[in-house]
Amino acid sequence: MTDLTNLTLSATLKGLENKEFSSVDVTKAYLQKMEDLRRLNAFITETPEHALEMAKASDEHRAKGIAGKLEGAPIAIKDMFCTKGIRTTAASKILSNFVPEFEATTTERLWQAGAVCLGKTNTDEFAMGSSTITSYFGVTHNPHDETRVPGGSSGGSAAAVAAHMCAAATGTETGGSIRHPASFCQISGFKPTYGRCSRYGVVAYASSLDEPGVLARTIEDCAHMIEPMMGYDPKDSTCSKREVPDLVGALDKNIKGMKIGIPKEYTELVPDNWEPALQFLKEQGAELIDVDMPHTEEAGMVYYVISQGEATTNLARYDGARYGVRVEGKTLDEMYMNTRMEGFGQEVRNRMILGTFFTSAKGYNDYFVPAQKMRSLIKQDFDKAFEKVDVLFSPAVPIKPFTIEEAKHGAAKGRFNDNYLMPSCLTGVPAGCANNGLQVIGRMWDDATVLKVLDVVEMMK
Numbered sequence: 001m002t003d004l005t006n007l008t009l010s011a012t013l014k015g016l017e018n019k020e021f022s023s024v025d026v027t028k029a030y031l032q033k034m035e036d037l038r039r040l041n042a043f044i045t046e047t048p049e050h051a052l053e054m055a056k057a058s059d060e061h062r063a064k065g066i067a068g069k070l071e072g073a074p075i076a077i078k079d080m081f082c083t084k085g086i087r088t089t090a091a092s093k094i095l096s097n098f099v100p101e102f103e104a105t106t107t108e109r110l111w112q113a114g115a116v117c118l119g120k121t122n123t124d125e126f127a128m129g130s131s132t133i134t135s136y137f138g139v140t141h142n143p144h145d146e147t148r149v150p151g152g153s154s155g156g157s158a159a160a161v162a163a164h165m166c167a168a169a170t171g172t173e174t175g176g177s178i179r180h181p182a183s184f185c186q187i188s189g190f191k192p193t194y195g196r197c198s199r200y201g202v203v204a205y206a207s208s209l210d211e212p213g214v215l216a217r218t219i220e221d222c223a224h225m226i227e228p229m230m231g232y233d234p235k236d237s238t239c240s241k242r243e244v245p246d247l248v249g250a251l252d253k254n255i256k257g258m259k260i261g262i263p264k265e266y267t268e269l270v271p272d273n274w275e276p277a278l279q280f281l282k283e284q285g286a287e288l289i290d291v292d293m294p295h296t297e298e299a300g301m302v303y304y305v306i307s308q309g310e311a312t313t314n315l316a317r318y319d320g321a322r323y324g325v326r327v328e329g330k331t332l333d334e335m336y337m338n339t340r341m342e343g344f345g346q347e348v349r350n351r352m353i354l355g356t357f358f359t360s361a362k363g364y365n366d367y368f369v370p371a372q373k374m375r376s377l378i379k380q381d382f383d384k385a386f387e388k389v390d391v392l393f394s395p396a397v398p399i400k401p402f403t404i405e406e407a408k409h410g411a412a413k414g415r416f417n418d419n420y421l422m423p424s425c426l427t428g429v430p431a432g433c434a435n436n437g438l439q440v441i442g443r444m445w446d447d448a449t450v451l452k453v454l455d456v457v458e459m460m461k
């Protein structure tokens, strides 16, 4: 039999449907890959026994003719999603012993669709970073060059997908954390419109920005993965009641007559395939239109003020009193201090200190409120652009992955690291990265068009 881990998710689903192999077969193949490539440190927790049980159940479902949309497909879950009975750490020491008694809505829906859980993937601690180096469980290595980082924060998921240790994986974005590692690991990533996927059970970083999404080896696979995750959930008040569109069906490879906006602020630095890509889109019949997004430059600062302010509030719950790691002290206050000092890594502590300042009486007026105002102006940039064009097109991350050493010395703070990613997080619009590093951003709720254009972008040789 050919190596089943070479199949895309879509091909895996077809093979399972045609009874060419079983879910147990393909699950075993992925488990073997995970073992062989353990040195990449893509997983924090592997769940092989659980995976095989799920695979067996899945094969029984297929035999009975009751297959879900992802029936039997082995996937990995970023360790920001709470999984019932399976340790969920957010890559932090403070949650290193945390076993949730509940399941995130999005992962629950993946299991209902028949997916098989291979394990929980590495991430920057509380998803704060772009290299996966802030993880308490150590850095993940980029499978294409092990001296380099996979990007982040969903770096474990991206490395696992790129190295064929799973058919697809979940990720989360707050400021680019799916598209960034997708670009660094040469795979596809997609974050839907804010409100499409429930945040219930996803470890909170910055609630007005956090979004569940997916990573896979093709955009078609992303469409297969994300569709069952979407839809209304009464447990998240920001989750939309809109009907979930047919995303896989929307991939018709036809962008004739479509208006594609090229924001000049997103093309200051471009990768080698940029010009050929523009040419390719024109050949496909799209019309390319220059657009201005004048507040792009400010997005980074706005993101850090808002996300850190929200993170301070969200992470206040980790006090050692109720769950997670506790470090004792002589008094209650000392116990809180010891727990938080030892439980959180440096990056998370830095962000909480700044976030506390941004939300203090003075910081609030001087930073938090102006950041919110600037966020509205960034939103206006998008509204204006979408009056003229159907989608925006740009590189996702115009730089190559930095080495682990460079990352330790702050390489991720560079201007071109996530400048092209953050504005779409601040505004909640859908966005994705094709497996050649190019990005498409769409109108609110128009997830289908974003995937459709990205799917065409992946046809480029």
Ligand code: GLN
Residues within 6 Å of the ligand: 127, 128, 129, 130, 152, 153, 172, 173, 174, 175, 176, 177, 178, 205, 418
């Ligand atoms: N790289 C950004 C950061 O460091 C974004 C992280 C994210 O999207 N979770 O916060």
